[in-house]
Amino acid sequence: MTSAASDDLIIIRGRGRVSALGESLLMAEAAESPFQSRRLGPHTLAVGSLPAAAETALTDLRRNYAPYRQLDRTVLLAVLAARQATAQAGWLPQDSAALGVSIGSSRGATGRLEQFHAGFLADGTVAAAASPLTTLGNVASWVAYDAGTTGGAALSHSSTCSSAFQALGNAVAWLRAGMAGRFLAGGTEAPLTDFTLAQMQALGIYSPFAPADFPCRPGAGKPSTFVLGEGAAMFALEKISRQALAQEQAAHPTAAPVFCLEGVGFGFEAIGSKTGLSADGQHFQMAMRAALRMAGGTIADVDALVLHSPGTPAGDAAERQAIQAVFGHKQPDLVSNKWLLGHTLGASAALSLDFACQLLTTQRWPTAPFATDLAVAPSRPIRRVLVNAAGFGGNAASVLVSVG
Structure with missing residues (x-):
């Protein structure tokens, strides 16, 4: 990309x-x-x-x-x-x-x-x-x-x-x-x-x-x-610059991984209920597409997706509908860290991005000990991870991150 x-x-x-x-x-x-x-x-x-x-x-x-x-x-x-x-x-x-x-x-x-x-x-x-x-x-x-x-x-x-x-x-x-x-x-x-x-x-x-x-x-x-x-x-x-990063990595091949923020996207839906969202998560759709567009990438470039998914049935379902609308049958692996942290409101997106960087480093994640639609293990090598966030008032945001 x-x-x-x-x-x-x-x-x-x-x-x-x-x-x-x-x-x-x-x-x-x-x-x-x-x-x-x-x-x-x-x-x-x-x-x-x-x-x-x-x-x-x-x-x-x-x-x-x-x-x-x-x-x-x-x-x-x-x-x-x-x-x-x-x-x-x-x-x-x-x-x-x-x-x-x-x-x-x-x-x-x-x-x-x-x-x-x-x-x-x-x-x-x-x-x-x-x-x-x-x-x-x-x-x-x-x-x-x-x-x-x-x-x-x-x-x-x-x-x-x-x-x-x-x-x-x-x-x-x-x-x-x-x-x-x-x-x-x-x-x-x-x-x-x-x-x-x-x-x-x-x-x-x-x-x-x-x-x-x-x-x-x-x-x-x-x-x-x-x-x-x-x-x-x-x-x-x-x-x-890409050239400077390549030279740096060649000179220090054992250095800690460097992560690239390839795309940041935002979405907003003006809905009547400030605590609700549309059934198909239109703000999620806008944010994910905007992040991919900034990165110059396609849905095939996304290997895993860290969900916003707070554990509320309506919110979880709307995000899944948005993912279906954007990715169709080429959905990435769906993962979450909220089952280990809870919902940290304004910190949640940052903690999810930190989790995404860890996925890119280790190529694995812990398995949730309850019945869920979260992926049990990676189905492919993890090269790029999309991270979603949303909140009251119709705001959504997505970030695409990769290892440099």
Whole structure:
């Protein structure tokens, strides 16, 4: 495939993540469910919360850096993932002058916002820090601060559950336009508050299964098995010519794989229900076709597809209908990571892209321990992976990634 835009490539130099699986990559096989229990009034819900080691890393980050003690959990998750990504990329402090930051988050500083509001209801006062610490922009600006950038943009995006890909698409556009030399881009979300959990439960979509029973089950049909999770994934992005990348790989044949963002596509359907979507997932269709068009590719170039698939019967079915409309009888292998992480809202697309990079590296994925339409194992060599994301309001986005 050749890029429709230019001979330049947008590559992922490094990546980082934190989720219900901690800061590790997905396991080869899932013997035990990573989900935990959370009490919500008279109910017990499954949640994809951080395990103990990741929680300790978050606590240390807050304790060891005085300015970070006031920050929302959403921001700290992004900082942890961004540090991993820049370390893997080998970026040095002197590389930060032209570094841009672009981060998606559906809800932003959820925990701090609710804390400040609870204080206001209790005594009628609001701390001076409430406004700056709860704006969406503070997510990207604190990550930029932590990365040491002095001259790049710090951009925050919110388009519900496609937010991370909105952020990624913006970073790609800036890099292609020469408006930045490097970008940190991704998504982050820390929505495991009582109020947010109650909102998800009010929709009637929350999973009835116990945490130990792999309660999030994309592609399994009824009942709805949505489970809320928290996490972040970040990517260190650069622009490089095909020739320069080939020379680099020839000089360092044992270096870590470099992933190419070949296409980014977006779709929108103006439907009356802001929580629903069309039965044939028209926004998914637009996004997938746009990503393929940017990459200059065809449906035959896609070997696996990381689904958005949140475990809701209507949402899962609409995405499958969209895939059928785009791919026909040449469908790629359908895979998901939500059954191991839950739905992390604005971070979900970034964590799915991180999962796609892992598929390209290992050529395998863990098998879901429940009846589903997800592929059990690869049916072909995995050269390119398409990743879908969508959210309330009719937004959808797709990214095509390959190994450079």
